[in-house]
């Protein structure tokens with residue numbers, strides 16, 4: 422594999438929350454390398470820790486949250502040691518920016534969209550006055566807003582949902598970040614608009630040489646945009662690889678379950694597959710493989726000992742005892758064996 426430069430290196434990160442006198446462990450020694458210029462997707466069910474994990478890179482954890490171990494290395498700096506807002510201001514937006522699911526919560530309803538972009542430019546870059554307005558208009562054009570110089574003076578409520586999401590992306594881009602984290606960027610939008618926003622993000626990634634991290638529970642979104650996929654379960658990354666490796670040669674039973682629940686695989690008239698059981702209680706210590714109680718193919722050892730990563734290829738690894746040379750042969754479910762039929766074409770776009 423060509424050796425790419427790491428832009429972010431997360432090692433054994435532990436994030437906890439204090440809640441009513443108890444401690445909840447949301448991230449359990451998760452590690453992740455992100456390479457410059459790549460597009461990485463973090464997928465997993467609601468509550469698996471995707472948002473908490475990425476928010477910890479930006480100092481955006483809720484007040485009751487704290488890092489209790491591990492490192493977050495970004496450009497020679499260890500962000501896990503950052504405590505003060507004045508340190509985070511140098512990173513947030515400027516180096517690492519985030520686009521959230523619901524555009525209305527990220528926009529100020531009382532200010533024109535142009536002013537919001539202009540202010541962001543002036544806060545982060547050395548441009549003022551007329552030039553920053555011109556730059557704001559250019560960015561509005563970049564994110565696909567037609568008649569940008571006229572729309573500059575519009576308020577957020579005058580835009581449709583998809584257009585508002587474009588404005589939120591414009592604000593994120595205006596800071597000139599190196600990493601753009603997109604947290605469920607299309608969940609609140611209808612299907613055609615979703616595709617447009619994903620295409621826009623792909624285009625901007627190329628133009629601005631961005632590293633993009635998508636957070637989503639929807640593997641369908643991932644098929645279209647990600648170079649690599651990280652699968653998260655109960656606060657840990659249980660499988661990671663190139664998108665085609667995770668889609669066409671998945672190894673962790675949780676990835677099998679996620680893939681089996683893809684709506685694209687649903688047969689007409691049949692109920693969609695859904696993963697049985699519930700995720701573990703994060704207030705309690707987890708023993709063994711966290712997915713074991715929900716895994717119909719679990720081995721005895723899964724309930725006792727946490728699996729390490731086993732490598733499948735230089736770019737693909739998974740934390741499951743099924744990959745241990747001593748494990749019995751367990752086949753993935755039939756339904757997910759020919760996924761290239763569904764996604765093969767799309768990935769080559």
Ligand SMILES: Nc1ncnc2c1ncn2[C@@H]1O[C@H](COP(=O)(O)OP(=O)(O)OP(=O)(O)O)[C@@H](O)[C@H]1O
Pocket residue numbers: 438439440445447465466467468469470471472473474483484485486638703
């Ligand atoms: N402020 C908080 N206090 C207590 N627990 C929290 C807090 N924020 C998050 N959590 C818990 O951390 C775990 C991970 O949450 P997180 O929001 O990262 O999940 P997620 O995978 O992003 O899910 P979703 O897709 O629903 O956002 C969950 O169990 C959640 O309840």
